[in-house]
Amino acid sequence: MAEQTKKSENISALLARTALYLISSMLILVACQTENSESKNLKSYYFPLEELKNGLVYEYQSLIDSTSEYWFYKQFISGDSVMLLGQNYDRHLQVRQFQSELITESGARLLELDLFDEGPNGSINTQVNITSADLFSFNKMDSTEKLIYHVNWEDPVQKMGVEIIKNRFQNNIYQMDFEGKRINYLKVLLSELVSIRQDGHLDLEWYGEEWYAENIGLVFYSKETKEGEKFAYKLIKRTGIEAFLEAQNFN
Secondary structure, eight states: OHHHHHHHHHHHHHHHHHHHHHHHTTTGGTOOOOOOOOOOOOOOSSSGGGSSSSSSSEEEEEESSSEEEEEEEEEEEEETEEEEEEEOOTTTEEEEEEEEEEEEESSEEEEEEEEEEEEETEEEEOOOEEEEEEEESSSSSTTOEEEEEEEEETTTTTEEEEEEOOOOOOEEEEEEEEEEEEEEEEEEEEEEEEEEEEEEEEEEEEEEEEEEEEEEEEEEEEETTTOEEEEEEEEEEEEEHHHHHHHHHHO
Protein backbone atom coordinates (compact mmCIF):
# COMPACT_ATOMS: atom_id res chain seq x y z
CA MET A 1 0.00 0.00 0.00
CA ALA A 2 2.83 2.40 0.89
CA GLU A 3 4.57 1.67 -2.43
CA GLN A 4 1.34 2.36 -4.36
CA THR A 5 0.85 5.62 -2.44
CA LYS A 6 4.41 6.71 -3.21
CA LYS A 7 3.92 5.86 -6.88
CA SER A 8 0.73 7.94 -7.02
CA GLU A 9 2.51 10.85 -5.32
CA ASN A 10 5.36 10.66 -7.85
CA ILE A 11 2.92 10.65 -10.77
CA SER A 12 1.09 13.64 -9.32
CA ALA A 13 4.42 15.45 -8.93
CA LEU A 14 5.36 14.82 -12.55
CA LEU A 15 1.95 16.00 -13.72
CA ALA A 16 2.34 19.15 -11.65
CA ARG A 17 5.80 19.86 -13.09
CA THR A 18 4.50 19.26 -16.61
CA ALA A 19 1.55 21.62 -16.12
CA LEU A 20 3.75 24.27 -14.48
CA TYR A 21 6.27 24.20 -17.33
CA LEU A 22 3.57 24.36 -20.00
CA ILE A 23 1.82 27.30 -18.36
CA SER A 24 5.00 29.25 -17.60
CA SER A 25 6.30 28.71 -21.11
CA MET A 26 3.15 30.26 -22.54
CA LEU A 27 3.40 33.57 -20.68
CA ILE A 28 5.46 35.10 -23.51
CA LEU A 29 2.75 34.16 -26.01
CA VAL A 30 -0.27 35.97 -24.61
CA ALA A 31 -0.03 38.73 -27.22
CA CYS A 32 -0.46 36.32 -30.14
CA GLN A 33 -3.79 36.51 -31.94
CA THR A 34 -5.73 34.13 -34.15
CA GLU A 35 -8.58 34.94 -36.49
CA ASN A 36 -12.10 33.62 -35.98
CA SER A 37 -13.58 32.14 -39.13
CA GLU A 38 -14.79 28.83 -40.43
CA SER A 39 -12.27 26.03 -40.87
CA LYS A 40 -10.53 25.40 -44.15
CA ASN A 41 -10.94 22.05 -45.86
CA LEU A 42 -7.73 20.46 -44.52
CA LYS A 43 -7.98 21.56 -40.89
CA SER A 44 -9.52 18.23 -39.87
CA TYR A 45 -6.29 16.46 -40.89
CA TYR A 46 -4.24 18.26 -38.26
CA PHE A 47 -4.28 17.46 -34.54
CA PRO A 48 -7.87 17.62 -33.15
CA LEU A 49 -7.73 20.49 -30.68
CA GLU A 50 -11.10 19.75 -29.09
CA GLU A 51 -9.89 16.27 -28.12
CA LEU A 52 -6.68 17.72 -26.70
CA LYS A 53 -8.17 20.03 -24.08
CA ASN A 54 -6.93 17.70 -21.33
CA GLY A 55 -3.98 16.45 -23.36
CA LEU A 56 -3.11 13.10 -24.92
CA VAL A 57 0.14 11.16 -25.26
CA TYR A 58 0.85 10.02 -28.82
CA GLU A 59 3.08 6.94 -28.85
CA TYR A 60 5.03 6.36 -32.07
CA GLN A 61 6.82 3.05 -32.60
CA SER A 62 9.79 2.58 -34.87
CA LEU A 63 9.36 0.32 -37.90
CA ILE A 64 13.11 -0.32 -37.91
CA ASP A 65 13.86 -1.21 -34.28
CA SER A 66 11.96 -1.49 -31.00
CA THR A 67 12.28 2.13 -29.88
CA SER A 68 9.34 4.46 -29.27
CA GLU A 69 8.77 8.21 -29.37
CA TYR A 70 6.34 9.84 -26.92
CA TRP A 71 4.66 13.19 -27.53
CA PHE A 72 2.24 14.85 -25.13
CA TYR A 73 -0.06 17.27 -26.99
CA LYS A 74 -2.41 19.72 -25.32
CA GLN A 75 -4.55 22.62 -26.46
CA PHE A 76 -3.80 25.99 -24.83
CA ILE A 77 -6.00 29.09 -25.10
CA SER A 78 -4.94 32.60 -24.08
CA GLY A 79 -7.40 35.34 -24.94
CA ASP A 80 -8.21 34.97 -28.62
CA SER A 81 -5.10 32.85 -29.29
CA VAL A 82 -5.45 29.09 -29.82
CA MET A 83 -2.24 27.12 -29.48
CA LEU A 84 -1.05 23.53 -29.53
CA LEU A 85 1.64 22.60 -27.02
CA GLY A 86 3.86 19.56 -27.50
CA GLN A 87 6.37 17.85 -25.21
CA ASN A 88 8.63 15.02 -26.28
CA TYR A 89 9.64 12.44 -23.63
CA ASP A 90 12.44 9.91 -23.72
CA ARG A 91 12.09 6.38 -22.35
CA HIS A 92 12.99 7.65 -18.87
CA LEU A 93 10.11 10.16 -19.06
CA GLN A 94 12.48 13.10 -19.17
CA VAL A 95 11.35 16.05 -21.31
CA ARG A 96 13.66 16.36 -24.32
CA GLN A 97 11.77 18.88 -26.42
CA PHE A 98 9.04 21.47 -25.94
CA GLN A 99 7.28 23.35 -28.70
CA SER A 100 4.30 25.64 -29.05
CA GLU A 101 2.31 26.30 -32.20
CA LEU A 102 -0.12 29.06 -33.07
CA ILE A 103 -3.24 27.75 -34.79
CA THR A 104 -4.56 30.36 -37.24
CA GLU A 105 -7.28 30.45 -39.86
CA SER A 106 -4.79 29.25 -42.49
CA GLY A 107 -2.69 26.71 -40.62
CA ALA A 108 -0.19 25.97 -37.83
CA ARG A 109 2.96 28.00 -37.20
CA LEU A 110 5.80 27.33 -34.78
CA LEU A 111 6.04 29.88 -31.96
CA GLU A 112 8.64 28.43 -29.63
CA LEU A 113 11.02 25.47 -29.64
CA ASP A 114 13.21 24.42 -26.70
CA LEU A 115 15.59 21.47 -26.53
CA PHE A 116 16.74 19.74 -23.36
CA ASP A 117 19.90 17.70 -22.89
CA GLU A 118 21.93 16.33 -20.02
CA GLY A 119 25.10 18.28 -19.25
CA PRO A 120 27.76 17.70 -16.59
CA ASN A 121 25.76 19.73 -14.06
CA GLY A 122 22.24 18.62 -14.96
CA SER A 123 19.67 19.44 -17.62
CA ILE A 124 20.53 22.16 -20.16
CA ASN A 125 17.79 24.13 -21.91
CA THR A 126 18.56 25.44 -25.42
CA GLN A 127 16.14 27.86 -27.05
CA VAL A 128 16.01 27.44 -30.83
CA ASN A 129 16.06 30.41 -33.19
CA ILE A 130 13.13 30.38 -35.64
CA THR A 131 13.57 31.93 -39.09
CA SER A 132 10.58 30.40 -40.88
CA ALA A 133 7.77 28.81 -38.90
CA ASP A 134 5.32 27.12 -41.30
CA LEU A 135 4.25 23.64 -40.11
CA PHE A 136 0.91 22.81 -41.73
CA SER A 137 -1.49 24.52 -44.14
CA PHE A 138 -5.26 24.19 -43.83
CA ASN A 139 -5.56 25.36 -47.45
CA LYS A 140 -5.10 23.00 -50.36
CA MET A 141 -1.73 23.72 -52.00
CA ASP A 142 -0.73 23.01 -55.58
CA SER A 143 2.45 21.15 -56.57
CA THR A 144 4.50 24.36 -56.90
CA GLU A 145 3.76 25.56 -53.35
CA LYS A 146 5.70 24.58 -50.27
CA LEU A 147 5.82 25.27 -46.54
CA ILE A 148 9.23 26.34 -45.23
CA TYR A 149 10.49 25.48 -41.74
CA HIS A 150 13.87 26.98 -40.86
CA VAL A 151 15.52 26.87 -37.41
CA ASN A 152 19.02 26.96 -35.93
CA TRP A 153 20.71 26.66 -32.55
CA GLU A 154 24.04 26.22 -30.77
CA ASP A 155 24.37 22.87 -29.03
CA PRO A 156 26.23 23.50 -25.72
CA VAL A 157 26.80 19.80 -25.01
CA GLN A 158 28.11 18.68 -28.41
CA LYS A 159 29.77 22.06 -28.99
CA MET A 160 28.33 22.51 -32.45
CA GLY A 161 25.97 24.68 -34.44
CA VAL A 162 22.93 23.12 -36.10
CA GLU A 163 20.68 24.51 -38.83
CA ILE A 164 17.61 22.73 -40.24
CA ILE A 165 15.61 23.72 -43.31
CA LYS A 166 12.52 21.64 -44.14
CA ASN A 167 10.33 22.02 -47.22
CA ARG A 168 6.90 20.40 -47.06
CA PHE A 169 4.74 19.68 -50.13
CA GLN A 170 1.16 18.48 -49.98
CA ASN A 171 0.52 15.31 -51.97
CA ASN A 172 -2.94 13.68 -52.02
CA ILE A 173 -5.61 12.17 -49.79
CA TYR A 174 -5.34 8.39 -49.31
CA GLN A 175 -6.89 5.75 -47.07
CA MET A 176 -5.42 3.50 -44.40
CA ASP A 177 -6.54 1.16 -41.62
CA PHE A 178 -6.09 2.47 -38.07
CA GLU A 179 -7.56 1.06 -34.84
CA GLY A 180 -9.88 -1.19 -36.84
CA LYS A 181 -11.27 1.60 -39.00
CA ARG A 182 -10.74 2.78 -42.56
CA ILE A 183 -9.69 6.44 -42.38
CA ASN A 184 -8.48 9.18 -44.73
CA TYR A 185 -5.04 10.72 -44.46
CA LEU A 186 -3.14 13.53 -46.16
CA LYS A 187 0.33 12.63 -47.41
CA VAL A 188 2.93 15.40 -47.11
CA LEU A 189 6.29 15.05 -48.88
CA LEU A 190 9.40 16.30 -47.14
CA SER A 191 12.87 17.47 -48.14
CA GLU A 192 15.25 18.48 -45.39
CA LEU A 193 18.75 19.94 -45.16
CA VAL A 194 20.64 19.59 -41.88
CA SER A 195 23.84 21.63 -41.61
CA ILE A 196 26.29 20.98 -38.78
CA ARG A 197 29.25 23.20 -37.82
CA GLN A 198 31.81 21.39 -35.68
CA ASP A 199 35.48 21.49 -36.66
CA GLY A 200 34.27 21.93 -40.23
CA HIS A 201 30.93 21.87 -42.01
CA LEU A 202 28.69 18.88 -42.75
CA ASP A 203 25.46 18.92 -44.79
CA LEU A 204 22.98 16.04 -44.63
CA GLU A 205 20.06 15.82 -47.08
CA TRP A 206 16.96 13.90 -46.03
CA TYR A 207 13.86 12.97 -48.01
CA GLY A 208 10.66 11.57 -46.56
CA GLU A 209 6.96 11.87 -45.93
CA GLU A 210 4.42 12.51 -43.20
CA TRP A 211 0.85 11.16 -42.99
CA TYR A 212 -1.84 13.21 -41.26
CA ALA A 213 -5.03 11.28 -40.55
CA GLU A 214 -8.42 12.92 -40.35
CA ASN A 215 -9.38 13.82 -36.76
CA ILE A 216 -6.15 12.30 -35.41
CA GLY A 217 -3.13 14.23 -36.71
CA LEU A 218 0.30 12.79 -37.46
CA VAL A 219 0.12 8.98 -37.72
CA PHE A 220 3.30 8.18 -39.66
CA TYR A 221 6.59 9.84 -40.54
CA SER A 222 9.75 8.65 -42.24
CA LYS A 223 12.86 10.01 -43.90
CA GLU A 224 16.15 8.75 -45.30
CA THR A 225 19.39 9.97 -46.83
CA LYS A 226 20.85 9.08 -50.21
CA GLU A 227 23.48 7.10 -48.30
CA GLY A 228 20.79 4.80 -46.89
CA GLU A 229 20.40 6.12 -43.34
CA LYS A 230 16.72 6.08 -42.48
CA PHE A 231 14.03 5.90 -39.84
CA ALA A 232 10.26 5.47 -39.80
CA TYR A 233 7.68 5.72 -37.01
CA LYS A 234 3.97 4.96 -36.86
CA LEU A 235 1.37 5.96 -34.29
CA ILE A 236 0.28 2.93 -32.27
CA LYS A 237 -1.86 4.50 -29.54
CA ARG A 238 -3.11 7.67 -27.90
CA THR A 239 -3.42 7.77 -24.12
CA GLY A 240 -4.35 10.20 -21.36
CA ILE A 241 -1.29 11.39 -19.43
CA GLU A 242 -2.20 9.69 -16.14
CA ALA A 243 -2.96 6.37 -17.82
CA PHE A 244 0.27 6.67 -19.78
CA LEU A 245 2.36 7.16 -16.64
CA GLU A 246 0.63 4.24 -14.94
CA ALA A 247 1.31 2.00 -17.95
CA GLN A 248 4.99 3.02 -17.90
CA ASN A 249 5.15 2.01 -14.22
CA PHE A 250 6.57 5.42 -13.34
CA ASN A 251 8.01 5.59 -9.85
